[in-house]
Amino acid sequence: MKRILPLLAGMALLLSACGRADLSTLDPQGPVAQKQFDLMKISISIMTLVVVVVFAICVYVLVRFRRRKGDKTIPKQVEGNHKLEIIWTVIPLVLLLILGVPTIQSVFGMATDYSKDKNAIQVKVTSHLYWWEFEYPQYGVTTAQELVVPTGKKISFELVSADVKHAFWIPSIGGKMDTNPGSSNRMYLEFPKEGVYRGKCAELCGPSHALMDFKAKSVSPESFDRWIAAMKAPASMPADPKLAETFRSKCLACHAVGDQGTNGAPNLTGIGGRQTIAGILYNSDVVADPQPEDKTTVENLKEWITDPQKVKPGNQMPSAADNQLTPEEIDGIAKYLAGYKLDY
Amino acid sequence: MATHAAHAHAHAHTHTVKRYKGLMDWLTTVDHKKIGILYLLAGFIFFLVGGLEAILIRIQLMKPMNDFVAADTFNELLTMHGTTMIFLAAMPMLFALMNAVIPLQIGARDVAFPFLNALGFWTFFFGGLLLNISWFTGTVPDAGWTSYVPLAGPTYNGTHGVDYYVIGLQIAGIGTLLGGINFMATIINMRAPGMSFMRMPMFTWAIFITSVLIVFAFPVLTVGLVAIMFDRLFQANFFEVGGGGNGVLWEHIFWVFGHPEVYILILPAFGVISEVVATFARKRLFGYSSMVFAIVLIAFLGFMVWAHHMFTTGLGPVANALFSIATMLIAVPTGVKIFNWLFTLWGGSIKFTTANLFAVGFIPTFVLGGVTGVMLASAPADYQYHDSYFVVAHFHYVIVGGLILGIFAGLHYWWPKMFGRMLNEGLGKLTFWTFFTGFHLTFFVQHFLGLLGMPRRVWTYLPNQGFETMNLISSIGAFLMGIGTIVFVVNVIIAWAKPRNAAADAWEDGRTLEWSIPSPPPEYNFKQIPLVRGLDAWWKEKMDGKTAMTPAEPLGPIHMPSPSILPLIMSIGLFIAGFGFMYQNHWVAAGGILVTFVCMFLRSVYDDHGFHIDPEEEEVQA
Numbered sequence: 001m002k003r004i005l006p007l008l009a010g011m012a013l014l015l016s017a018c019g020r021a022d023l024s025t026l027d028p029q030g031p032v033a034q035k036q037f038d039l040m041k042i043s044i045s046i047m048t049l050v051v052v053v054v055f056a057i058c059v060y061v062l063v064r065f066r067r068r069k070g071d072k073t074i075p076k077q078v079e080g081n082h083k084l085e086i087i088w089t090v091i092p093l094v095l096l097l098i099l100g101v102p103t104i105q106s107v108f109g110m111a112t113d114y115s116k117d118k119n120a121i122q123v124k125v126t127s128h129l130y131w132w133e134f135e136y137p138q139y140g141v142t143t144a145q146e147l148v149v150p151t152g153k154k155i156s157f158e159l160v161s162a163d164v165k166h167a168f169w170i171p172s173i174g175g176k177m178d179t180n181p182g183s184s185n186r187m188y189l190e191f192p193k194e195g196v197y198r199g200k201c202a203e204l205c206g207p208s209h210a211l212m213d214f215k216a217k218s219v220s221p222e223s224f225d226r227w228i229a230a231m232k233a234p235a236s237m238p239a240d241p242k243l244a245e246t247f248r249s250k251c252l253a254c255h256a257v258g259d260q261g262t263n264g265a266p267n268l269t270g271i272g273g274r275q276t277i278a279g280i281l282y283n284s285d286v287v288a289d290p291q292p293e294d295k296t297t298v299e300n301l302k303e304w305i306t307d308p309q310k311v312k313p314g315n316q317m318p319s320a321a322d323n324q325l326t327p328e329e330i331d332g333i334a335k336y337l338a339g340y341k342l343d344y
Numbered sequence: 345m346a347t348h349a350a351h352a353h354a355h356a357h358t359h360t361v362k363r364y365k366g367l368m369d370w371l372t373t374v375d376h377k378k379i380g381i382l383y384l385l386a387g388f389i390f391f392l393v394g395g396l397e398a399i400l401i402r403i404q405l406m407k408p409m410n411d412f413v414a415a416d417t418f419n420e421l422l423t424m425h426g427t428t429m430i431f432l433a434a435m436p437m438l439f440a441l442m443n444a445v446i447p448l449q450i451g452a453r454d455v456a457f458p459f460l461n462a463l464g465f466w467t468f469f470f471g472g473l474l475l476n477i478s479w480f481t482g483t484v485p486d487a488g489w490t491s492y493v494p495l496a497g498p499t500y501n502g503t504h505g506v507d508y509y510v511i512g513l514q515i516a517g518i519g520t521l522l523g524g525i526n527f528m529a530t531i532i533n534m535r536a537p538g539m540s541f542m543r544m545p546m547f548t549w550a551i552f553i554t555s556v557l558i559v560f561a562f563p564v565l566t567v568g569l570v571a572i573m574f575d576r577l578f579q580a581n582f583f584e585v586g587g588g589g590n591g592v593l594w595e596h597i598f599w600v601f602g603h604p605e606v607y608i609l610i611l612p613a614f615g616v617i618s619e620v621v622a623t624f625a626r627k628r629l630f631g632y633s634s635m636v637f638a639i640v641l642i643a644f645l646g647f648m649v650w651a652h653h654m655f656t657t658g659l660g661p662v663a664n665a666l667f668s669i670a671t672m673l674i675a676v677p678t679g680v681k682i683f684n685w686l687f688t689l690w691g692g693s694i695k696f697t698t699a700n701l702f703a704v705g706f707i708p709t710f711v712l713g714g715v716t717g718v719m720l721a722s723a724p725a726d727y728q729y730h731d732s733y734f735v736v737a738h739f740h741y742v743i744v745g746g747l748i749l750g751i752f753a754g755l756h757y758w759w760p761k762m763f764g765r766m767l768n769e770g771l772g773k774l775t776f777w778t779f780f781t782g783f784h785l786t787f788f789v790q791h792f793l794g795l796l797g798m799p800r801r802v803w804t805y806l807p808n809q810g811f812e813t814m815n816l817i818s819s820i821g822a823f824l825m826g827i828g829t830i831v832f833v834v835n836v837i838i839a840w841a842k843p844r845n846a847a848a849d850a851w852e853d854g855r856t857l858e859w860s861i862p863s864p865p866p867e868y869n870f871k872q873i874p875l876v877r878g879l880d881a882w883w884k885e886k887m888d889g890k891t892a893m894t895p896a897e898p899l900g901p902i903h904m905p906s907p908s909i910l911p912l913i914m915s916i917g918l919f920i921a922g923f924g925f926m927y928q929n930h931w932v933a934a935g936g937i938l939v940t941f942v943c944m945f946l947r948s949v950y951d952d953h954g955f956h957i958d959p960e961e962e963e964v965q966a
Binding site for chain 2: 062
């Protein structure tokens with residue numbers, strides 16, 4: 001055991017070095033993911049022990065007892081061995097106990113309901129065919145695709161689906177929970193550090209299941225209050241009245257900005273400050289680590305508005321052609337939305 | 345039913361039954377050995393189809409944002425890959441081994457219900473055919489092999505895709521259920537004199553328990569499929585949330601069937617490994633009674649753990665805690681089996697034939713799949729693993745690394761018994777090493793992909809997420825597995841061209857009854873039903889210096905079941921009815937059902953007395 005422990009510690013170190021900090025379950029950024037990672041480490045350690053023992057016996061047996069050429073001897077026909085059989089029944093039971101107890105503790109710990117907790121931030125998550133809606137009932141605010149939460153508080157989620165089943169997953173912050181149509185689930189998460197974390201849909205939901213990413217952004221409590229205030233402020237519409245009218249009639253029939261429009265499609269308030277368009281097109285002028293293939297917010301918006309099916313097959317957004325938008329209008333709307341940033 | 349010869353002696357030669365040759369022989373056969381070969385052929389073809397789908401999936405995932413296949417095509421591929429591999433490849437290949445081996449191992453002349461056996465094959469075959477015809481009609485099932493509603497429901501899946509899944513599996517499921525009933529009855533009733541339950545070979549035990557699992561689990565799938573079929577075809581509301589139904593109900597139904605299904609798949613592999621390891625170590629199975637007990641316990645617990653597939657569905661902490669613990673418990677009997685195999689090898693004289701390579705390759709591989717199973721059992725950690733590539737890696741370790749390695753071991757081991765020809769050992773070993781290496785290359789890295797945050801069933805992935813290298817390795821491994829499979833096919837073709845010269849006891853160290861009769865066995869298997877004097881009946885006789893089993897009956901004419909074309913026609917009737925239902929053409933549906941009913945009527949009103957073979961007369965003619 002003494003020899004194996006440093007080995008395991010080394011392995012844990014290796015594992016924790018893996019992957020992006022904003023995505024990997026092996027580099028937890030919050031207490032929920034941390035607890036899950038601790039359980040993983042316990043189980044991986046126990047299981048490594050089992051694997052090592054079995055492999056060692058296996059290799060020894062296969063080498064030691066291989067048949068030599070021309071060997072005609074008949075080995076002793078052993079019926080069994082009660083002592084051995086009891087050993088390999090009891091030891092696994094003990095190992096399972098070691099894993100079982102913290103499992104039970106965490107199962108109940110993670111199911112703690114903070115929905116009535118006044119200090120917790122309530123967020124209602126509604127999954128749609130390929131986008132995420134986040135509603136803050138305490139503040140009367142709704143946003144989409146980019147969840148904004150304050151650090152240091154319990155975030156109590158109510159999860160439901162508007163159509164098919166999806167699953168809400170922010171790997172580096174905590175495990176997933178399904179969003180079922182017709183009945184809601186609860187979970188809580190905590191974000192101790194400021195940052196932007198990657199979220200995924202984990203349940204097959206159709207062609208664009210793979211592209212149903214979202215972001216979870218944790219900000220300081222003061223900044224969060226400013227964000228809420230900015231979200232509640234009246235909408236800033238396009239300066240050009242003609243463009244404003246086009247935007248109102250074509251886009252706000254489904255979308256919303258500030259106090260305008262409806263929430264049938266993703267809320268666009270402050271979209272210019274979000275890291276991505278449609279959850280997957282990274283905005284090179286917003287993200288901290290732009291990649292060579294990333295485009296600017298304006299370019300991404302134009303790409304998306306022109307032909308949404310090309311970006312996210314099977315989504316509900318009509319193309320620019322269906323919406324009868326001229327190239328000038330697309331350009332104007334993209335520029336207006338890219339400039340629509342909230343100060344918080 | 346193949347009754348005792350003495351009873352039938354008076355009727356000998358009184359009935360003349362038409363015997364067919366060539367293709368008609370195969371279409372009308374009720375001989376378990378031929379049905380086993382049919383299962384193997386059909387199952388292996390579906391295995392190749394499912395494998396091709398897997399290769400296409402891995403090509404698509406080879407690099408980020410690949411556009412080799414479209415998003416909707418990818419969902420069709422992953423759905424058909426899973427459904428085909430489980431229902432149309434793995435299960436039939438198991439049925440192939442069951443049919444080829446079980447009656448021989450228990451000293452019987454056929455299964456309890458030979459007609460039903462043929463019917464089971466043909467319903468499976470036409471169900472599978474119906475499912476795969478979807479590729480040609482353009483609407484392919486695309487909601488995953490689990491077919492979760494509402495994605496698979498009529499509201500969000502309006503085309504006929506999922507109908508093919510529902511009706512194809514319903515028809516194929518009839519075959520599986522018939523097989524389960526048949527083998528349960530066979531093993532309970534038709535063991536040779538002296539073969540008590542605790543003298544049955546381990547493979548027979550495994551198949552017995554598997555049959556029990558099938559009999560209890562498959563009706564659940566049948567009910568679930570009927571409900572989803574009514575939702576889709578007749579606007580019922582079992583699972584339609586808008587109409588007051590409940591989608592989570594389908595998840596429960598599916599997994600109440602689906603989890604025992606996992607054990608239906610793996611228990612036979614356990615049986616195969618037990619036979620192969622004992623034979624090639626020249627040792628009796630270590631801890632036989634605890635092995636039997638472990639199988640029974642695994643099967644029992646297998647019904648108690650279905651909700652561990654639903655830890656993130658939102659069942660609440662009490663359910664999650666209970667199902668966590670129940671799931672972990674399965675590790676104990678499974679561990680018992682692993683150690684018993686290792687200690688069967690311990691002190692033995694191990695010969696590394698291809699069959700044994702697959703068997704000893706199975707042991708560590710299955711341990712890896714087993715330990716990730718225990719990791720998954722811890723519900724809070726599963727919130728991270730669930731529906732990620734970690735799960736994909738886990739179940740491929742148990743299904744491919746467990747079941748498929750087991751099937752390969754069984755096929756190489758019993759090939760001489762089934763076909764009278766030895767497979768080439770060199771090619772066999774090449775198959776093993778390419779398949780085995782390819783397998784670990786493909787699936788080992790997938791554990792880490794999941795832990796790094798890659799969800800399963802994704803058509804593509806964005807770059808810069810740390811997924812690229814491991815996905816590429818995984819795809820390369822998949823190609824290697826494909827090469828291994830091709831080498832196996834080549835091996836089979838080469839063996840086909842060779843003379844039928846396999847010895848009765850083809851591996852020289854055979855322990856069970858099938859090795860006491862010629863390879864391949866005559867139509868009636870045993871000229872005289874043998875007397876079983878202990879566990880490993882044939883080994884015991886050999887050790888006592890005998891060269892043949894002691895017969896338990898005098899020589900005489902042997903009663904055989906008649907061949908029949910009815911099972912084929914009945915299945916075609918269901919096949920036609922399936923299309924009728926799907927495309928809402930009720931005349932076609934009624935016509936198909938009528939064909940099946942007419943066949944059932946004919947089968948009921950015409951007595952089938954079978955016929956008799958006089959083994960001595962046949963020998964004189966030969």
